[in-house]
Amino acid sequence: xxxxxxxxxxxxxxxxxxxxxxxxxxxxxxxxxxxxxxxxxxxxxxxxxxxxxxxxxxxxxxxxxxxxxxxxxxxxxxxxxxxxxxxxxxxxxxxxxxxxxxxxxxxxxxxxxxxxxxxxxxxxxxxxxxxxxxxxxxxxxxxxxxxxxxxxxxxxxxxxxxxxxxxxxxxxxxxxxxxxxxxxxxxxxxxxxxxxxxxxxxxxxxxxxxxxxxxxxxxxxxxxxxxxxxxxxxxxxxxxxxxxxxxxxxxxxxxxxxxxxxxxxxxxxxxxxxxxxxxxxxxxxxxxxxxxxxxxxxxxxxxxxxxxxxxxxxxxxxxxxxxxxxxxxxxxxxxxxxxxxxxxxxxxxxxxxxxxxxx
Amino acid sequence: xxxxxxxxxxxxxxxxxxxxxxxxxxxxxxxxxxxxxxxxxxxxxxxxxxxxxxxxxxxxxxxxxxxxxxxxxxxxxxxxxxxxxxxxxxxxxxxxxxxxxxxxxxxxxxxxxxxxxxxxxxxxxxxxxxxxxxxxxxxxxxxxxxxxxxxxxxxxxxxxxxxxxxxxxxxxxxxxxxxxxxxxxxxxxxxxxxxxxxxxxxxxxxxxxxxxxxxxxxxxxxxxxxxxxxxxxxxxxxxxxxxxxxxxxxxxxxxxxxxxxxxxxxxxxxxxxxxxxxxxxxxxxxxxxxxxxxxxxxxxxxxxxxxxxxxxxxxxxxxxxxxxxxxxxx
Numbered sequence: 188x189x190x191x192x193x194x195x196x197x198x199x200x201x202x203x204x205x206x207x208x209x210x211x212x213x214x215x216x217x218x219x220x221x222x223x224x225x226x227x228x229x230x231x232x233x234x235x236x237x238x239x240x241x242x243x244x245x246x247x248x249x250x251x252x253x254x255x256x257x258x259x260x261x262x263x264x265x266x267x268x269x270x271x272x273x274x275x276x277x278x279x280x281x282x283x284x285x286x287x288x289x290x291x292x293x294x295x296x297x298x299x300x301x302x303x304x305x306x307x308x309x310x311x312x313x314x315x316x317x318x319x320x321x322x323x324x325x326x327x328x329x330x331x332x333x334x335x336x337x338x339x340x341x342x343x344x345x346x347x348x349x350x351x352x353x354x355x356x357x358x359x360x361x362x363x364x365x366x367x368x369x370x371x372x373x374x375x376x377x378x379x380x381x382x383x384x385x386x387x388x389x390x391x392x393x394x395x396x397x398x399x400x401x402x403x404x405x406x407x408x409x410x411x412x413x414x415x416x417x418x419x420x421x422x423x424x425x426x427x428x429x430x431x432x433x434x435x436x437x438x439x440x441x442x443x444x445x446x447x448x449x450x451x452x453x454x455x456x457x458x459x460x461x462x463x464x465x466x467x468x469x470x471x472x473x474x475x476x477x478x479x480x481x482x483x484x485x486x487x488x489x490x491x492x493x494x495x496x497x498x499x500x501x502x503x504x505x506x507x508x509x510x511x512x513x514x515x516x517x518x519x520x521x522x523x524x525x526x527x528x529x530x531x532x533x534x535x536x537x538x539x540x541x542x543x544x545x546x
Numbered sequence: 547x548x549x550x551x552x553x554x555x556x557x558x559x560x561x562x563x564x565x566x567x568x569x570x571x572x573x574x575x576x577x578x579x580x581x582x583x584x585x586x587x588x589x590x591x592x593x594x595x596x597x598x599x600x601x602x603x604x605x606x607x608x609x610x611x612x613x614x615x616x617x618x619x620x621x622x623x624x625x626x627x628x629x630x631x632x633x634x635x636x637x638x639x640x641x642x643x644x645x646x647x648x649x650x651x652x653x654x655x656x657x658x659x660x661x662x663x664x665x666x667x668x669x670x671x672x673x674x675x676x677x678x679x680x681x682x683x684x685x686x687x688x689x690x691x692x693x694x695x696x697x698x699x700x701x702x703x704x705x706x707x708x709x710x711x712x713x714x715x716x717x718x719x720x721x722x723x724x725x726x727x728x729x730x731x732x733x734x735x736x737x738x739x740x741x742x743x744x745x746x747x748x749x750x751x752x753x754x755x756x757x758x759x760x761x762x763x764x765x766x767x768x769x770x771x772x773x774x775x776x777x778x779x780x781x782x783x784x785x786x787x788x789x790x791x792x793x794x795x796x797x798x799x800x801x802x803x804x805x806x807x808x809x810x811x812x813x814x815x816x817x818x819x820x821x822x823x824x825x826x827x828x829x830x831x832x833x834x835x836x837x838x839x840x841x842x843x844x845x846x847x848x849x850x851x852x853x854x855x856x857x858x859x860x861x862x863x864x865x866x867x868x869x870x871x872x873x874x875x876x
Contacts, residue, residue, distance in 0.1 A: 318841065323841050323844065324840070325841075332830045335786075335827070343824055347823075504657065510650035514638060514643060514646045517646070
């Protein structure tokens with residue numbers, strides 16, 4: 188038992204954090220709702236009750252997976268990059284502009300838009316990465332500024348050069364059908380983007396855990412001095428992590444436009460970059476776990492929307508749950524006393540076992 | 547004269563800049579305190595929101611401006627202390643902890659708003675108070691200066707007063723000295739007997755106090771109600787302003803004025819078919835360039851002192867949780 192707990196301690200801790208978050212949400216619903224049982228049912232079961240809602244969960248998870256994997260690669264190198272938000276937004280805008288101004292056969296068109304968006308994101312990741320690696324400038328502040336620049340730059344591009352003036356509100360022209368990612372389930376908006384997201388999660392996993400560069404990124408994040416004395420080019424590693432991070436976020440942005448909206452229709456930052464931070468934390472920076480974390484977060488969000496609509500509880504309940512889960516997961520001290528006790532117990536047991544063998 | 551220029555050179559525009567600058571200057575000073583203590587506090591957004599909310603609620607239910615002030619300040623200081631607790635005691639990374647606190651504030655204020663008023667949007671149904679605007683006796687009667695500098699909300703003057711106060715606090719008092727010592731080299735500070743964790747906690751609480759004043763101004767001066775997400779990113783713009791100002795009071799004041807100017811001008815420009823987006827982008831471009839220049843300069847100093855060139859890579863022992871598949875956390 189103790190061995191089992193120690194082996195899966197991270198997982199147990201994460202699940203405990205989620206459980207505490209859920210218990211607190213139930214308490215809050217009881218405090219605020221006139222019909223708590225109904226509200227709780229709507230919140231937790233609601234997203235699973237119809238095809239449309241369940242499709243919503245999956246559809247929302249796709250940009251979260253992209254941004255989560257993007258953030259995770261930077262976080263694994265211990266780079267506090269919060270620039271996924273900007274890379275996602277700007278790449279979506281540049282991808283839209285590119286898709287509107289070019290004419291190509293369909294599959295090629297889609298691939299080229301993804302390439303352009305990925306390149307935009309990569310440049311966006313490179314700048315804070317270079318500033319950090321070469322000059323030691325805070326990547327947190329730099330990537331935050333890059334978010335604002337991306338936001339205003341993207342808006343400028345769309346509102347002044349690709350705005351559909353007949354639409355009645357601020358949106359770009361519609362993309363040509365050759366640049367549409369197909370939606371594959373009638374009655375829902377599910378599109379191929381979710382499969383792209385899964386592919387990038389698996390690629391991210393393979394890269395981080397099965398390639399030399401991935402190993403270098405993790406080592407640098409774990410102990411930079413060790414990485415340097417081990418002969419790694421830490422500057423290159425940091426920049427690489429940031430570039431890849433921006434690239435994946437950028438591809439995610441274009442995917443969202445090509446699959447879901449088919450035109451650029453954001454006038455404010457959609458917030459997927461922050462969602463990426465959340466799912467990266469819950470998924471412990473592991474791309475495969477991030478898939479589940481994104482599905483979980485998306486499920487909570489859809490539940491929150493249903494709650495808002497059908498019951499008398501504001502959907503912001505979800506924000507409170509998120510924050511509690513994140514605090515508990517990132518707080519290293521959470522459950523650490525318990526773990527220490529078990530470790531000591533296990534050590535004593537092994538010791539006793541050895542002694543009895545010796546006799 | 548060109549309509550844009552004539553509105554920019556009006557006293558009303560200059561007045562507006564000071565008004566828009568106030569809720570940036572307070573949190574920017576808050577960011578600077580935390581940054582001088584060694585880690586940027588990105589929770590100012592949540593701190594301001596909480597203070598803005600509790601100020602309005604307490605003023606509406608007690609009718610006392612003083613109690614509202616106390617409640618708002620307490621909310622901000624408590625948020626700062628909470629971040630300190632998570633970071634210093636629970637060993638959570640300070641950035642991730644701050645992100646969580648921002649989310650908590652955004653969710654909790656709306657939640658409580660609904661609980662108190664039955665409304666999810668704003669407190670417009672409540673009779674809440676505002677801090678008074680004051681006319682400055684002599685200044686008021688001077689033609690142009692009077693129109694620009696007199697008649698502001700009292701908190702705007704408090705913000706301006708905080709600029710020299712910040713200097714005195716950080717550079718002339720033992721607490722300020724300790725905060726900066728902890729920020730520059732925690733090990734050295736520890737070795738001369740400074741309780742590093744305690745000082746960091748104080749810095750975060752101070753940061754919360756500054757942020758709280760910004761939040762109070764927003765809901766009880768700038769406007770007279772609380773509305774959801776009313777900070778609208780000011781806590782993050784404050785990070786830019788503090789960075790651009792080099793964490794020095796005068797620099798922060800000028801940076802806040804720049805952000806205030808650009809935000810005010812964007813409102814005028816939007817009506818003139820000039821791409822206001824590009825103008826609004828400028829301060830962030832300037833900030834990122836300033837960030838690079840500061841970093842290069844700091845690096846030169848480090849090399850001169852004989853430190854290792856890439857020593858700055860050490861970001862402390864901030865721990866990002868990393869999954870280790872199959873092996874668990876050991």
